[in-house]
Amino acid sequence: MEHLLLVDGSNLLFQMFYGMPSRILAPDGRPVHGTLGFAGALLRSARALRPTHALVVFDGECQNPRAALDAAYKANRPDFSALPERETPFSQLPDIYAVLDQLGVKHLETDGCEADDLIAAYALACRGGAQVTILSLDSDFFQLIDETVRVYRYRGDRSVLCTEEYVRARFGVRAAQYADFKCLVGDPSDNIPGVRGVGPKIAARLLARFETLEGVLAGAEGEGEWPERAALREAVAQQAQRLRTNHALIRLFGAAALPFPPEALACELPDVRAGALLRRMGLL
Secondary structure, three states: OOEEEEEEHHHHHHHHHHHOOOOOEOOOOOEOHHHHHHHHHHHHHHHHHOOOEEEEEEOOOOOOHHHHOOOOOOOOOOOOOOOOHHHOHHHHHHHHHHHHHHHOOEEEEOOOOOHHHHHHHHHHHHOOOOEEEEEOOOHHHHHHOOOOEEEEEOOHHHOEEEOHHHHHHHHOOOHHHHHHHHHHHEEHHHOEEOOOOOOHHHHHHHHHHHOOHHHHHHHHHOOOOOOOOHHHHHHHHHOHHHHHHHHHHHOOOOOOOOOOOHHHHEOOOOOOOHHHHHHHOOOO
């Protein structure tokens, strides 16, 4: 295996469902704009990245195991239950699955874990033995970046391939420190609070001094030198339990079982445009 492309399917679906400029309908009148956008993003990314293997992972409908750690985790996400089904992103999953089958790309819904966990498991299993690229706008994946693992943030002509250098330049920390960085500043998109008064610059300075979240907590709770104001030291020490909960929510340990061996993910994505593909399938 030379190059594995791991696609955060739910992330890309939501990006395309809400990001396409207009509603596009199939001949039977059902919306397929998310499907068209998803197929287009995948095919354009494949042309740019040239993977030899690929897997698309979607979040399943099971209870999120992280909710047992913090009931507020992702509680700020939209509730789609009151909407007509065809007005939700999930209504287009059957068509997206059909597109992936047509392209010969394996896909699955997770059971018992988040898509992030399974993607991390594949990335860590292949680390060092193959190039791995994760297609997602979810910055949680930055913590996995190293010499062989990268994150591709698809935004059409403004897409960015994120490497160790990108993380250092953008956040002032190493990729290996990114999970600890996010613990300190919080993550509003997942409803995870950080420490009041700790923004990105202070978090980067603390990790430069103490290396890890546990090092920061030891520094705050100890009697040694503290590089920030005293009130911030007290705030960090008081939030120790919250910060350790954040770490359990944010850290991707890669412990999920792999449903397919990586070698079984071989594919050769065709050089075809999404519109032509959907027309051939009768979706346009």
